[in-house]
Amino acid sequence: MKVTFPHMGTMSIPVKSMLKELGLEVVVPPPITKKTLDLGVKHSPEFACLPLKMNVGNYIEALEQGADTILMGGGVGPCRFGYYGEVQEEILEDLGYDFEMIILEPLQGDWKELFKTIKLLVGNIAITKIKSAWQKGWAKAKAVDQLNRIANQTRSYLINRYRASEVYERGLKLIRQAETIEEVETKVGLIEEEFNNLERDEDFEPLKVGLVGEIYVVLEPFTNLQIEKKLGEKGVLVDKSIYLTDWMEGHLFPSFLKRDQEGKKVKEVAQPYLNHFVGGHGLESVGETVLYSQKGYDGVVQLFPFTCMPEIIAESILPTVSRDLNIPVLSLTMDEHTGEAGYVTRLEAFIDLLERKSRKEKVI
Amino acid sequence: MKGYMGVDVGSVSTNIAIINEEQEVIEKLYLRTEGQPIKAIKKGLMEIKDRVDCEISGVGTTGSARQLAGVIIGADTVKNEITAHAVAASTVVPGVQTVLEIGGQDSKIIVLRDGVVVDFGMNTVCAAGTGSFLDQQASRLNISIEEFGGLALQANAPVRIAGRCSVFAESDMIHKQQLGHNVEDIIAGLSEALVKNYLNNVAQGKEILGPIVFQGGVAANEGIKVAFEEELGLEVVVPEYYDVMGAIGSAVLAQEAVNEKGRTDFKGFNTTDFNYHASSFECEGCPNSCEVINIHQGDEVIARWGSKCPKWEAV
Amino acid sequence: MNKRVGIPQALFYHRYSPAWKAFFTELDCKVVESGQSNKEVIDAGVKLAPDEACLPVKLFLGHVKKLQNQVDYLFIPRVVSIENKEYICPKFMGLPDMVRYSINDLPPIIDTTIDLKTKKSNLVKSVLEVGEVLDKGYWQVSKACWKGWRALKKHRERLREAKDDDAQYKIAILGHEYIIYDSHISMNLVEKLKEMGVEVVTPEMLTPQAMRVGLSNLSKDMFWTLGKKMMGAAHYFFSNQEIDGIIQLTAFGCGPDSLVGEMIEREAKKRDGQAFMTLNLDEHTGEAGLVTRLEAFVDMIQWEGV
Numbered sequence: 005m006k007v008t009f010p011h012m013g014t015m016s017i018p019v020k021s022m023l024k025e026l027g028l029e030v031v032v033p034p035p036i037t038k039k040t041l042d043l044g045v046k047h048s049p050e051f052a053c054l055p056l057k058m059n060v061g062n063y064i065e066a067l068e069q070g071a072d073t074i075l076m077g078g079g080v081g082p083c084r085f086g087y088y089g090e091v092q093e094e095i096l097e098d099l100g101y102d103f104e105m106i107i108l109e110p111l112q113g114d115w116k117e118l119f120k121t122i123k124l125l126v127g128n129i130a131i132t133k134i135k136s137a138w139q140k141g142w143a144k145a146k147a148v149d150q151l152n153r154i155a156n157q158t159r160s161y162l163i164n165r166y167r168a169s170e171v172y173e174r175g176l177k178l179i180r181q182a183e184t185i186e187e188v189e190t191k192v193g194l195i196e197e198e199f200n201n202l203e204r205d206e207d208f209e210p211l212k213v214g215l216v217g218e219i220y221v222v223l224e225p226f227t228n229l230q231i232e233k234k235l236g237e238k239g240v241l242v243d244k245s246i247y248l249t250d251w252m253e254g255h256l257f258p259s260f261l262k263r264d265q266e267g268k269k270v271k272e273v274a275q276p277y278l279n280h281f282v283g284g285h286g287l288e289s290v291g292e293t294v295l296y297s298q299k300g301y302d303g304v305v306q307l308f309p310f311t312c313m314p315e316i317i318a319e320s321i322l323p324t325v326s327r328d329l330n331i332p333v334l335s336l337t338m339d340e341h342t343g344e345a346g347y348v349t350r351l352e353a354f355i356d357l358l359e360r361k362s363r364k365e366k367v368i
Numbered sequence: 369m370k371g372y373m374g375v376d377v378g379s380v381s382t383n384i385a386i387i388n389e390e391q392e393v394i395e396k397l398y399l400r401t402e403g404q405p406i407k408a409i410k411k412g413l414m415e416i417k418d419r420v421d422c423e424i425s426g427v428g429t430t431g432s433a434r435q436l437a438g439v440i441i442g443a444d445t446v447k448n449e450i451t452a453h454a455v456a457a458s459t460v461v462p463g464v465q466t467v468l469e470i471g472g473q474d475s476k477i478i479v480l481r482d483g484v485v486v487d488f489g490m491n492t493v494c495a496a497g498t499g500s501f502l503d504q505q506a507s508r509l510n511i512s513i514e515e516f517g518g519l520a521l522q523a524n525a526p527v528r529i530a531g532r533c534s535v536f537a538e539s540d541m542i543h544k545q546q547l548g549h550n551v552e553d554i555i556a557g558l559s560e561a562l563v564k565n566y567l568n569n570v571a572q573g574k575e576i577l578g579p580i581v582f583q584g585g586v587a588a589n590e591g592i593k594v595a596f597e598e599e600l601g602l603e604v605v606v607p608e609y610y611d612v613m614g615a616i617g618s619a620v621l622a623q624e625a626v627n628e629k630g631r632t633d634f635k636g637f638n639t640t641d642f643n644y645h646a647s648s649f650e651c652e653g654c655p656n657s658c659e660v661i662n663i664h665q666g667d668e669v670i671a672r673w674g675s676k677c678p679k680w681e682a683v
Numbered sequence: 684m685n686k687r688v689g690i691p692q693a694l695f696y697h698r699y700s701p702a703w704k705a706f707f708t709e710l711d712c713k714v715v716e717s718g719q720s721n722k723e724v725i726d727a728g729v730k731l732a733p734d735e736a737c738l739p740v741k742l743f744l745g746h747v748k749k750l751q752n753q754v755d756y757l758f759i760p761r762v763v764s765i766e767n768k769e770y771i772c773p774k775f776m777g778l779p780d781m782v783r784y785s786i787n788d789l790p791p792i793i794d795t796t797i798d799l800k801t802k803k804s805n806l807v808k809s810v811l812e813v814g815e816v817l818d819k820g821y822w823q824v825s826k827a828c829w830k831g832w833r834a835l836k837k838h839r840e841r842l843r844e845a846k847d848d849d850a851q852y853k854i855a856i857l858g859h860e861y862i863i864y865d866s867h868i869s870m871n872l873v874e875k876l877k878e879m880g881v882e883v884v885t886p887e888m889l890t891p892q893a894m895r896v897g898l899s900n901l902s903k904d905m906f907w908t909l910g911k912k913m914m915g916a917a918h919y920f921f922s923n924q925e926i927d928g929i930i931q932l933t934a935f936g937c938g939p940d941s942l943v944g945e946m947i948e949r950e951a952k953k954r955d956g957q958a959f960m961t962l963n964l965d966e967h968t969g970e971a972g973l974v975t976r977l978e979a980f981v982d983m984i985q986w987e988g989v
Contacts, residue, residue, distance in 0.1 A: 037655040051941035081906030082770035084938055090903050091942050094949055107903075278780045280761060280796065283773035311735060313938040317777030319733050323573055324784045332486060337735060345432055346474075350490060353450035357485040364484055543971075564726075572734050573785075 005104075006031050007125070008071035010059040013223035014148040015248055017180050022141030023075075026126050026133065031071035033062040036226040040065060045340045047095055054227060054309035054339050055220040056088050060095055067101050075125070078109040083284040083314055142252070143185045147192045149247040151175045152232075154199050156243060159236035160210035163203045169233055171198050210241040211358050214296035216289040217307035218315050219246050221338050228307050228338060229347055235305075238355055243301070245292040246285065270295065277321050286314030290321055297331040302358045304331060305351075310339035332357055371422035372626070373634075374619030375409065375441060376452065376612065377401065377433035380472030380499075381585065382408035384416050385615035386424070391459050391623070395420050396612045405433040406644050409440055417637040427634045428452075428622030430614050439663055439671040440644055442635035445625040449614050454478045454485045456617030457581045460607045465577040468596065468604070469613070470566065470586035472499045477571040491570045499586045501565075505541060505558050509551060513589075516555060520591025523556030556591060563595040578602045583613040642666060653679060686817060688712045688793070689754030691746035692719065694739055694775070695762060697860040701838040702831035703758065706810075709827035710819050715754050717746040720867035724749055725966050731785045737936030738965055739861050740774050740781065742868065747782050747789070756816070757782075757792045760809070764800035769908045772939050791816075842887050850882035852984055855920040857913050857947065858932030859940075860887060862964065869932060870970050872977070879981050884926065886916035893919050910943040917947045921954055927984045928958035935965035958984050 007023055008031045009016075016032045023030045034040070036058065044061030063074055074096075079086025089107040096103065108121055122134060151172055159168035175195035182188045213235055221227050222244060232242045267288075274291030281287050293304045306322060308315035319335050326333040334354045336347070369388060376383040382405065384397040397416050401408045428445040429437040430452040438446040457467040458480060467478040475498045479487040491498060506513045520526075527549045529540050544554055580602055586592055587610040596604050609616060626632050648661045660680050663671040672680055688707045690696055696703070696716075707714045717724070720742055728745025750757060759782055762775045774781070779794035795812040799805050807828075814824035854876055856863055863869055863885055873883050889897075897919030898911065905911040920926045931947060933940040944961060951959040960980050962973070 035654070038657060039655040049941050049945035051936070052945070053938070053941075056942075079906075080768070082773050082776065084942055086906060087903075087942050091946060094946060098949060277784070278777060280763070280776055280780075282777040283770070286773060286777065311737075311936060311938060311941070313773040314777075316733055316735050317773060317781055319735070320573075320781045321777075321784045326487075346490060349432075349448040349450060350488075352448040353485070353488055356447070356451040357488070360484050361486070364482075568729050569734055572730075572732075 005029065005073050005125075006071045007073045007075055008033055008063065008066035009075040010062045011036055011224070012055075012220055012251075013225065013248060014152070014176060015145075015223075015251075017148050017176065018141040018143075018145035018248070018252070020180075021144050022137045025137035025140050026122070026129065028126060031066050031069050033066040033071075034069070036062070036224070041226075041340060047099060049091070051311060052091070053084055053312050055218075055224075056084070056092065057340070058220075058224070058227065059088065060092055063092065063096060064099075064101075067096070067103060072102070073104045073106060073125075075106050075108065078107040080110065081283065085284070140185055140188075142249075143188045144179055144182070145249050145252055147179045147188050148176060149249050150192055151179070151195055152244075152247070154196060156232055156236060157241065158199050158202065158204075159233075160239050160241045161204040161206070161208050163205055165237045165239070167202055168199075168236065171195060171202070208239070210239055211303070211355065211362065212241045212243070212301045213358070214292065214299075214301045214304045215242060215244045215307060216246075216292045216296075216304055217285065217318075218309055218312050219251055219285055221307045221309055222246055223248060223251070227309075229342070229344055231305070231307065231351070234348070234351060235355070238352070240355060243296075245288065245296075273298070277325055278317070282314045282317050284312065284314030286318045289315060289318035290325060293322060293325050293331070293333060294329065297325075297329040301331065302362055303354065304333045305354070306333060306335045308335075308337055310337045312337075332361065369422040370425045371420060372426045372619040372623040373416075373424050373428070374452070374615035374617065374622060375412070375427065375429045375431075375437050375443075376449065376614035376618060377405050377409060377429065377431040377437045378449075378471060378473070378614075379403075379432055381611075382412050382431075383612040383615040384412045385609065385612045385619050386416065386420055386422070387616060387619045387623070388422070389623075391620055393609050393612075393616060394422070396609055396615070398611055401433075405436055406440065406646060409437055410644070413441070413637055413639070424632070424634055424637075426619075426622035426626035426632045428618035428620075428625065430618040435671070435673060436646070436663060440635075440665075441639060442633040443622070444629070444632050444634070445618070445621045447618060447621050450476055450478060450488050450490070451485070452614045452617030452621065453583065454480060454488075454617065455620050456613040457583065457607070458483050459616065459620050460609070460613075461579055461581050461605060464579050464581050466574075466580045468566070468571075468580060468582045469584040470499055470562075470582075470592070471584040472503070474498055475566060475570050475584070475586075477566075477574055477576075479574055479576075487574055489570050489572070489574055491566075499584070501562055502558065502586065502589070502592075505538065508538065508541070509554070511551070511555070517559075517589035517591040517593075519552050520556040520559045520589075521594060523552040525553055526556035526560055527553050529554070529557040529561040556595075559589070559591040559595045560599075563592060563599050567599060576600060576602070580604045582606050583610040585611050587611070648674070651675060651680065653677070685711055685713045686756060687715050687754040688817075689715045689717065689750035689757045689790070691743055691750060691757070691759070692717045693743040693746045693865070694778075694861050695760075697864040699835065702835035705834035706827045706831035707758070709830050710814065710817055710823060712756075712817065715750060717749045720746070720865050722867075725867070729966060732781075735936065736781075737774065737938070738868070738934045739859070739937065740778075741966070742865070743778070744782065744785055748786060751786065751789060754790055757790055758813075759792050759794055761794050761796045763796060763798035764908070765797065766799065766908045767803075768800060768904075769906050769911065770800070771908055772937075774938075793817075839887070842885075843890065845888065847877070847882040849880075850877075851880050852927045852981070853882045853884060853925050854928045854930060854981075854984075855884045855916070855926045856930050856932060857886065857917055857920070859909055859913075859934065859937075860885075862932050862934050868934075868964055870973050872930075872932070872973070875974065875977055876981075879977070881981060884920070886912050889916055889919060896922075905943075907939045907943070910939040913943055914947065917950065921950065921957065926957060927987075928960070928980060930980065931959070931961040933961060933963050935963055958987070 006029045020030050040061035043064045044057035048057040048060050076089045093105040155168050155172040178191040235242045270291030273294040278290045296304050322333045371386045374385045382401045386395040426444045429443040430447050430449045434446050453469050457464045469476045476490045506516050527544045582604045587606045642665050645664050651658045651660050658675040660674045662669045704714050724745035727748045728741035731744040732741040759779045761779050795809045797809045810828045876883050894915045897915035900918040933944045
């Protein structure tokens with residue numbers, strides 16, 4: 005059995021380790037390129053949301069490299085993601101591929117389901133083995149998130165801002181290759197130090213922008229056209245409201261183990277505008293925007309795939325939040341037609357807007 | 369006398385404006401880009417050079433070819449067209465709260481409060497809210513685009529033309545023609561359709577308050593201006609230099625930039641003597657197949673862009 | 684004076700209106716409906732909603748706009764779930780909020796949450812909440828609720844009884860009630876087919892038993908109630924010899940439709956014996972084009988029948 009799974013930002017790093025630790029042969033899909041997108045778009049329903057199409061592209065490229073088993077997340081609604089697996093399986097079958105699709109349904113307070121799925125994958129396996137696989141994967145997930153956070157915190161202050169991505173990429177490579185948890189931790193320390201040694205302009209006061217929105221588009225640089233890098237290199241300090249570990253926690257942890265303090269707070273501050281869960285990250289997009297304004301951020305960018313249902317609800321509410329709290333919000337929808345030039349123009353204009361606003365507020 | 373020059377190189381037109389220290393326009397130029405931005409920039413510079421006798425103390429570029437223009441001219445500021453248009457509008461009409469801009473290929477709305485941009489929108493992939501929509505339909509009706517606006521005003525009963533998309537609008541228009549509606553009513557209908565598309569797509573959810581400035585090439589069209597006024601119930605101002613506002617904004621930004629840094633990087637009008645050309649190649653480093661563009665001055669590559677990774681960033 | 688409660692004639696109006704009308708009438712309210720959709724309502728909705736929103740939501744906003752100055756309350760419940768372990772779609776869950784932040788100066792919105800995801804009896808809580816807003820007592824509300832339920836039951840029975848024995852062909856229509864029964868958006872599709880001598884069957888006309896048969900073909904239990912109904916109905920129609928053709932109506936921008944519709948279409952392609960056609964409706968769909976396609980579809984069935 006050769007297992008593959010879709011990309012989402014740096015997710016392949018922890019997931020590959022985890023699966024290898026379980027004794028599986030893993031085929032990581034080739035990095036996402038224009039070709040991946042084209043394949044996905046060609047074979048997916050026209051009005052499906054972008055992540056579904058990207059996944060299909062990943063699968064096809066991995067199946068072509070010999071994968072025969074696809075591991076995919078499931079869901080219980082109401083966002084379309086929960087039904088991705090079914091549709092994708094149908095698409096690939098109609099294309100004539102021979103494969104097995106295993107869908108990991110979220111755990112609703114129940115370990116049994118997880119064991120059933122693991123059994124499907126690896127047969128009978130010692131519980132200690134599962135535990136060590138999880139620990140290793142989790143350590144790597146935390147490590148890549150940590151590096152991402154440092155890169156975003158550092159980039160705008162650097163004399164040479166391009167260096168941040170170089171160091172970050174090198175760090176990811178080291179984490180990918182690390183064999184043990186200790187090695188992961190040492191490598192994180194090394195890279196952290198390297199970041200600290202980069203030459204900075206200590207007096208620089210960057211604009212601060214928070215990223216909210218649908219998780220796939222926020223986490224996948226190919227899809228968001230490298231927004232963190234783009235903003236950072238223009239001297240903006242970027243903070244993401246969601247990280248890979250958040251998603252893994254939400255999808256792979258049994259619900260009774262979740263430490264959801266942050267989630268509660270987000271709900272609380274969103275409440276005057278939206279007091280009900282609407283699927284996906286719609287509620288979080290509203291709540292995180294409020295939090296960013298409380299934390300003194302200059303602006304918020306909302307990213308989501310074209311036709312994303314939960315985010316459209318958030319989009320219709322955010323202008324009011326923006327007016328009430330005096331924090332500019334830029335909503336950007338991404339799909340296969342998104343042109344880079346128009347996207348950059350919008351981002352630049354948004355930065356100008358924030359710059360002029362903050363300059364004026366300082367004068368007053 | 370000191371002057372500041374703004375150069376706006378878009379896909380349809382290349383505009384140049386020169387302003388004096390008091391930010392008044394002393395010269396302007398509008399020419400077609402015709403898919404050859406380098407040629408258009410050189411031609412524009414040569415033409416405008418003979419028309420003014422002032423020292424150029426700063427230069428700004430904007431528009432979709434702003435980077436290219438910036439490299440060739442030696443710009444002090446390279447700014448996106450949204451900011452440039454906003455700056456121009458608030459220079460020409462102080463206190464402006466809404467800018468409607470419709471150009472050939474794209475259109476935007478800019479919302480300002482107390483002189484600061486607080487929100488903006490741009491058309492997405494569709495051309496239904498842009499000038500090219502009118503161009504297409506005008507040529508289909510065999511009417512020059514200049515006559516278009518005047519004819520719309522002569523309509524008695526504008527016909528209703530459906531279509532978020534210019535392709536649908538076209539088929540609907542043909543249908544209305546077959547039914548025997550007169551040309552004036554159809555043109556007025558098209559103007560209303562453009563305004564509706566613009567308001568539903570580009571300006572959706574934006575707070576539109578007066579004073580409103582309407583600029584960009586399409587602002588020449590009286591019919592569209594009136595359609596906007598009727599739809600919004602507010603007066604709409606078309607500034608004198610409505611067609612080169614991006615360039616004016618860019619010139620104002622250049623003035624700001626030069627005041628800050630104390631010198632200009634302008635290469636001089638003689639820059640047109642150099643031989644510039646662009647070449648491109650498809651990078652084969654990965655399946656992204658980025659189209660990388662080289663800008664040459666003589667034999668030397670002076671700028672390069674288009675790649676997704678840093679591989680080609682250094683010149 | 685009786686309070687005027689406005690009900691936008693869109694989305695779940697088309698599923699629950701008999702119940703809602705009976706309920707509010709029994710609570711001494713005057714029910715004000717926004718009337719049939721028309722061009723004006725759509726235009727208003729398109730202007731108010733984000734560009735990316737689906738057609739039915741845009742339409743809903745248009746209906747709300749129309750009622751804005753005619754009523755004391757707007758009834759826009761937050762419908763989270765109407766079946767165990769299922770949802771409608773995210774937009775139904777955020778509907779009152781979308782309305783509130785898209786239209787200024789609205790009368791108070793009765794936005795009680797209806798969430799029957801864990802248990803049906805939650806409905807009692809929701810109904811009593813409405814009673815509280817209108818200042819009505821427990822008994823009156825209970826009675827109103829019962830009357831509403833009766834009215835709905837009758838309405839559904841009537842739907843199932845509708846039959847046309849003279850019709851030559853039988854065509855099934857798959858689609859949301861709020862598309863099929865909105866005569867403006869569907870451009871009177873049902874009536875047009877009837878005029879062509881076709882008997883029309885919709886998912887609402889299926890008995891629970893027939894629906895169960897259809898649903899037994901699904902590989903994964905679906906968490907969208909409406910999508911599930913479409914899938915179940917589709918499978919039932921596929922295996923029903925009396926159905927000569929199936930027309931699937933999808934709404935532009937509908938999230939679940941983009942996947943459910945695709946699955947149904949793929950399934951249809953694998954079968955023969957029944958004609959199948961998908962129509963994606965948006966606010967610009969031209970009537971002439973629709974008629975052409977319907978006529979061609981019926982012709983196709985006729986030829987096959989010969």
